Amino acid sequence: xxxxxxxxxxxxxxxxxxxxxxxxxxxxxxxxxxxxxxxxxxxxxxxxxxxxxxxxxxxxxxxxxxxxxxxxxxxxxxxxxxxxxxxxxxxxxxxxxxxxxxxxxxxxxxxxxxxxxxxxxxxxxxxxxxxxxxxxxxxxxxxxxxxxxxxxxxxxxxxxxxxxxxxxxxxxxxxxxxxxxxxxxxxxxxxxxxxxxxxxxxxxxxxxxxxxxxxxxxxxxxxxxxxxxxxxxxxxxxxxxxxxxxxxxxxxxxxxxxxxxxxxxxxxxxxxxxxxxxxxxxxxxxxxxxxxxxxxxxxxxxxxxxxxxxxxxxxxxxxxxxxxxxxxxxxxxxxxxxxxxxxxxxxxxxxxxxxxxxxxxxxxxxxxxxxxxxxxxxxxxxxxxxxxxxxxxx
Numbered sequence: 378x379x380x381x382x383x384x385x386x387x388x389x390x391x392x393x394x395x396x397x398x399x400x401x402x403x404x405x406x407x408x409x410x411x412x413x414x415x416x417x418x419x420x421x422x423x424x425x426x427x428x429x430x431x432x433x434x435x436x437x438x439x440x441x442x443x444x445x446x447x448x449x450x451x452x453x454x455x456x457x458x459x460x461x462x463x464x465x466x467x468x469x470x471x472x473x474x475x476x477x478x479x480x481x482x483x484x485x486x487x488x489x490x491x492x493x494x495x496x497x498x499x500x501x502x503x504x505x506x507x508x509x510x511x512x513x514x515x516x517x518x519x520x521x522x523x524x525x526x527x528x529x530x531x532x533x534x535x536x537x538x539x540x541x542x543x544x545x546x547x548x549x550x551x552x553x554x555x556x557x558x559x560x561x562x563x564x565x566x567x568x569x570x571x572x573x574x575x576x577x578x579x580x581x582x583x584x585x586x587x588x589x590x591x592x593x594x595x596x597x598x599x600x601x602x603x604x605x606x607x608x609x610x611x612x613x614x615x616x617x618x619x620x621x622x623x624x625x626x627x628x629x630x631x632x633x634x635x636x637x638x639x640x641x642x643x644x645x646x647x648x649x650x651x652x653x654x655x656x657x658x659x660x661x662x663x664x665x666x667x668x669x670x671x672x673x674x675x676x677x678x679x680x681x682x683x684x685x686x687x688x689x690x691x692x693x694x695x696x697x698x699x700x701x702x703x704x705x706x707x708x709x710x711x712x713x714x715x716x717x718x719x720x721x722x723x724x725x726x727x728x729x730x731x732x733x734x735x736x737x738x739x740x741x742x743x744x745x746x747x748x749x750x751x752x753x754x755x756x757x758x759x760x761x762x763x764x765x766x767x768x769x770x771x
Contacts, residue, residue: 393456393470400452410474419486421446421495421579422459423471443550446473446495446580473580475513480532487515494518494570495579498529501544501586503599507645508584510629518571522561525570530587540590544602547574548582558584558606613686614700617646620660621706621737630700635687639678642686646705654680656708658715661689679712706738709756719743723754 391409393402407414423444449459449472460470475495477484493515499508511533516525526543530536543566546558561573561583571577586602612634616627629649633642639659647654658677678684690701708715718740741750 390469395455395457397456398452399449399454399456399459402456403452406472406474410476412476417477417486419475419489420449421473421475422449423473423580424460443576443578444471444580445576445578448489448491448579478512487513489515490517492518493579494577494581496525496574497580497582499582499584500533501584501602501605503586503601505641505645506600506605507631508605509648516570518569518577520570521567522570522573523566526566526585529585535587537587537589542588542590544586544588546584546602546606549575560603615686615703616700617649617703617705619650619707620704631703633686635685637686639682639684639686639688640680642703643680643705646703650707652707655711655713658706658708658712659689660704660706677706677712677715679715681712708740715740717743 389409391402391406403414403420406420407418410418412418424447425444451459473495475486477486496514496516498511498514500511501507502509511529514525514529514532516528523543526545527537530541543563545561545563545566547561549557549559565573574581574583584602584606588601612632615631615633617629617631618625619628622628631642631645633645643654643657643659646652646659647657658679661676661678678689689703719742721739721741723737723739739754741753745753
């Protein structure tokens with residue numbers, strides 16, 4: 378199950394029995410999310426479809442496959458009957474959870490009609506040469522594509538005029554379910570959404586770049602999304618992890634050249650997690666590819682350093698695996714305090730699962746007393762003082 382709230386997405390696994398009613402599973406899912414099933418979320422089932430290909434020069438013997446989202450409101454069916462394909466034993470099924478967005482000063486679900494399709498939008502930032510996930514949109518297939526683009530700009534609070542240019546790429550299914558982005562013709566933007574997007578299915582992903590006529594010469598010289606996609610082969614794929622996350626899951630991906638500065642990487646992370654870039658460090662260890670690896674020495678790179686991304690991987694020629702991992706840590710203080718602090722590695726045990734243990738790294742003032750040290754741990758680890766925590770430190 379994946380849920381996608383504004384500007385962030387996360388993955389959760391929730392068990393279900395094939396013979397149980399979908400409503401029973403949906404209520405359990407809503408309880409896990411802490412939301413009201415009937416008022417706060419919509420459920421979309423992920424199904425795989427074959428796509429017909431009209432290109433005469435297509436020589437692959439295997440069919441084109443793509444995933445589409447189907448709005449689900451029939452909760453009285455069994456789980457086994459909801460999906461449009463045979464469910465094998467132990468198969469992981471995918472469901473998207475649409476949640477409320479903050480619009481007009483309140484949190485609300487997007488207006489929905491039965492002919493609406495769900496579109497995921499990424500915005501190309503030419504100054505940073507990076508893609509930023511904006512969120513999801515519901516559009517009627519009978520609406521003009523240009524109107525859809527204008528609505529996206531309005532949500533992003535970007536001013537547009539009659540001379541504004543949109544550069545748009547759509548994710549297209551390729552061989553073996555691999556998706557690539559292809560450019561859409563601007564001359565088609567006045568057509569209906571169903572005529573521009575092919576195939577016009579819920580779950581389609583598009584990339585947009587907005588170019589205004591009043592841009593400066595410096596802004597006009599910046600790269601376009603076409604340049605970004607064309608040069609993607611020269612970039613490396615990186616999975617970004619939060620060092621102290623309980624779930625140990627990839628938060629998002631970055632596609633960057635190895636010559637990218639650590640400063641720029643931290644700026645990209647700070648933008649996505651909405652946290653101060655002065656309070657983020659990237660950890661470099663003797664084995665950076667393993668997030669759970671316990672090492673005797675760990676160095677921290679901050680926004681004031683001069684290192685490049687390639688400096689995170691000392692054995693770059695040997696470990697040619699992709700994607701590589703970038704592991705960052707959020708600090709409750711400015712990185713300039715690091716020189717006055719010492720790194721401590723603590724091992725936290727789950728009182729309910731005695732065999733479950735995880736490592737937490739803290740930077741503690743060198744002049745702290747034991748009492749001050751314990752107080753500071755509570756600031757680093759608020760979960761210790763939560764209702765589910767032990768309320769005690771020893």
